Amino acid sequence: MIRLRGKFSLLAALLLCACTSLPTRARHDLIGVTRSDLIACAGVPDNRELLPDGEVLEWRQDQQVQGPLTIKGPLSLEMDLGGHGTCHMVARLRSGVVSQVEYTGPSATLGGPYAACRPLVLACERFVL
Template identity: 70%
Template structure:
């Protein structure tokens, strides 16, 4: 019985660690992508879904509109299903001036079980790995 309690604590700690890692990537991107050239941003994030030209630069937006689901869904007999996770979408917005990223923001209902911006992770993941 003691081993089961230790296993539960270890699993809880692992889920907490995973949740903090997934939700921290988009927050890290708000700082780490500043100064990235526009061409590098498009190379890692893909072609933006929307582009708005402004007098002092432009705004690029990537949309992840398919619901992202957290990892905690319990299924039982007789089609019983309990979903304890949140669902979210994300719009990744980058402001460009003189060909460089000057601001990164996120919009959309992006709350999931893994954190406030976890639904945005897939949009910026490649850019963070290329920007090390």
């Protein structure tokens, strides 16, 4: 029983790390990706701002991302231990190539500070690899 609990804890920790590490990796992996490839994997951006030295593209994940643990009880009692979060991915481009990726928005899930950003970068991480 103790071994099974230890394996479950390790698996849970690895899954939580995967949620957080993917957006963190994408901050570095997407550097150098062309504008057209970025739009192909992330979709059409929600906002665009032209700058003298390039442009900034923003994708918005405004739908609340649920935390991984919700407990429901009798009499409509519900407790969410994971929290909710949203994410905005902001990519800065110079000469049509990604030079910087940042995340904004309230993201407070058990998966970590960037877990709500995972859906925004998942297809791009698969594309880059």
